[in-house]
Amino acid sequence: MGVLNVTPDSFSDGGRYTDIDAAVQHGMCLFREGAHVIDVGGESTRPGAERVDAPTEIARVVPVIRSLFAEGVPVSVDTSRAAVAEAALEAGAVVINDVSGGLADPRMASVAAAAGCPWILMHWRGHSREMQKLALYSDVVAEVRDELRERADDAIAAGVDPSRIILDPGLGFAKLPEHNWALSAHLGELTGLGFPVLFAASRKTYLGRLLAGPDGTPRPVGGREAATLATSLLAVASGAWGVRVHDVSATADALAVWRATGSPKFLGTRTEDK
Template identity: 75%
Template sequence: MTDLVRARFPVVMGVLNVTPDSFSDGGRYADLRAAVGHGVRLRAEGADLIDVGGESTRPGADRVDAETETARVLPVIRELAAAGIPVSIDTSRARVAEAALAGGADVVNDVSGGLADPDMARVVRDAGCPWVLMHWRGHSRQMRDLAHYTDVVADVRAELGRRVDAALAAGVAAEKIIIDPGLGFAKTAAHNWELSARLPELLDLGFPLLFGASRKSYLGSLLAGPDGSPRPTSGREAATIATSLLAVAAGAWGVRVHDVRGTVDALAVWRATGSPRLVPGAPAVDRAAPAAAGPAGRAGAAEEGER
């Protein structure tokens, strides 16, 4: 898996939520056969990793206990790993991560960046596996109240830097660390757009960056209908692909998406045209424009974590 962390090609992480209440696909893959079948399909469509999660982080979601989370993800991880499919475990709990790694998972994707469970660093260090450190300020019930920044990019960069420093101090190898700006987690729509526009400043930390905008509500707000109703999750795929492609062109290591085939197709076009990169310092469009889309005032509301 070290080779995947160091991959020069964009890594596509396919989302597989085995929860009853995730914002986009909750309940669709709660059954073991359905979950494994979907993971196999995502892999066939081109996913490099299948990201299995057993706890929703949608706004207001109640936490489940570690036993329930483990019971949801472990059978799925075991079957996918047995089929030779690379798997990441989407959890903020060390106990769940440890069980998932023992069951065949290759990567820990931690939305809390190690803040929710101080024992996570030990688990990752001992396993020697890659660790995605996402920017995070609090659980689902708290995050909306925590979306306050002086400069969202500078603040997220500094806070991610502290999580990296803590991981390194705990003995996690630098080459195993991946960062994630945490779009939607204690962020408003305007914050999400600003982070997307200034990804190179986060890449200056010197670590691979995972970008996850897939189907999130700030895209639904951008694409709101004439009556101000946000575009449903099923109609956000084109926008997801666009944000993912722009992130890769800005230097992102990988993207986390629900629609793997569409993303892989778009990346094939990008590579066929010479893998063009966004040029730092080039004239930019008005970044306030996307935030103004949708119902009045919506852009200023805190967005959800949406997993």
């Protein structure tokens, strides 16, 4: 999944693709580089971000989605609002990527059910301004697993086809770095729920903190790609259905190498060790 933020304030590429032509060009580039779907978002969900209203979000994403659809590019819409999802689906989107897991807008479940499209339910505890205050866990893996199971159960009860549900652990959303690492290390707890799992660590702050310089300054966003590749490969080797990334080309190359081994569990295993 290639990331396409058409926002002025996203943490990694805010302001770069607010022009429709630039956004469509970038989306086409990501698709040519190997993305299976382009995830178009019109509202930043970085920690501390202010919300925009639905008409603003729709005005940002719909022209881009419509243009990409016309070029035959599969598109998902990154939104937690039912009205935005409806407008995006009408414009040609084929997936709803909901960072709130259906909690921000109770009507989202009926939209997803009626559309019959894949619905990505991310683990979420609150909007950007408050979410880091909610990063309180006794056992983050168990609690995220149980809360995601509840989101899936509620979606199914609302009429969503279970085969259309995808889960996302929500790295960085109401999570401290240690929570992100624990979820990455125990991704099997989430894949064990029986739903596809999307892994989205690309360029996130906890990677920058891991790679901090001698003075403790986090590695800038542009220097986090190798770490992103490592997290993506480890996630796929742990059973993730997909990865959401900014750098599609490098990820596609790394996954091609991974597939060439012929073994989905090759990491840490040699033939002579079996």
